Amino acid sequence: MRALLEVENLRKYYPIFGGLFKKKVADVKAVDGINLTIFKGECFGLVGESGCGKTTFGKTVIRLLKPTDGHIYFDVPPNIREKMRELELDGSPTALRELERLRKEYDLATYKGKKLRKLRRKMQIVYQDPTTSLNPRMLVKDIVGEPLKVHKLARGGEVIEKVVKMLQRVGLSEKHLYRYPHEFSGGQRQRIAIARALITNPDFIVLDEPTSAVDVSVRSQLLDLFISLQKEYGLTYLFISHDLSVIECISNRVGVMYLGKIVELAPTKELFDEPAHPYTKALISAIPVPDPNVKRKKILLSGDVPSPINPPKGCRFYPRCWKARDICRVEEPKLVRTKGNHFVACHFPED
């Protein structure tokens, strides 16, 4: 499996300004040190409660936001990444200079201007709510065709031709070209957003809660569409959701996020069968069971998610954790391998 996206030590802080002179008074630590690899062709699911930093992470990795710290590598040839790791281990001044040079070329965190605009073609995003993400004053033909013009991928009649093809592929048709977003249902609007994201032929798509704003019946149709588009175009997804049943159905691997950090990372089946982090266990226990005869013990988490401005020292989950002991208050657990491809950041993981 080849890495498509590698994230090293990624941080995104939002500064808060206050006082008489509007000086920076604090930071919202939305993403606070994430290391993650997403492989070509996989669907990586990212779950976590509201406010834990999922959207910020998704927008930062495709550089809609500038990271505060860390590195982002996208589709870098494996031999170059290998070389970078060697240089980092070497650590000599010459090696570090060479590493710096390679980072300027390959690290998305350093990109700006033209380089960044070129990247947009390859990395796209579909948002939760197409009512706000689609321009209400634009016709469907322009909404979907605009990226083709911006990136100079088609001209004149070619644009419409490509737009029609893409509309058909996502389950709409030529007759929709001259309509406005408000003339469509929520599910159809999301299809327009998908067509717009796909028209530049990207490799990587962030799907940020793409089925949260639609009815349950439409949800499964959209999920089927994502799965078939992924196969057809060889896409790699970062699928963000707080709905674990959706994540279970579509992802190959899952990362569980809590207060700006990944606390557990595992292949989907393993994560659901054998959650190792108490937080993951609690989330899974809260999934509604369709069969009334099956009873699952629900773990109720006490309290709210603490503020990302002043996250708890030690393990960020300890104030809500029923297993917390002294060490959890002082020492932050690292994300370590438990077995195979299962990683967890907890001092007392489940067996």
Ligand SMILES: Nc1ncnc2c1ncn2[C@@H]1O[C@H](COP(=O)(O)OP(=O)(O)OP(=O)(O)O)[C@@H](O)[C@H]1O
């Ligand atoms: N532009 C911003 N300025 C300041 N703080 C922000 C900004 N955007 C997000 N935040 C804060 O950063 C934290 C993470 O927000 P984010 O939207 O990434 O979370 P999320 O996991 O996507 O939540 P949700 O499930 O509600 O979409 C939150 O505390 C949020 O209030």
Ligand SMILES: [Mg+2]
């Ligand atoms: Mg969000």
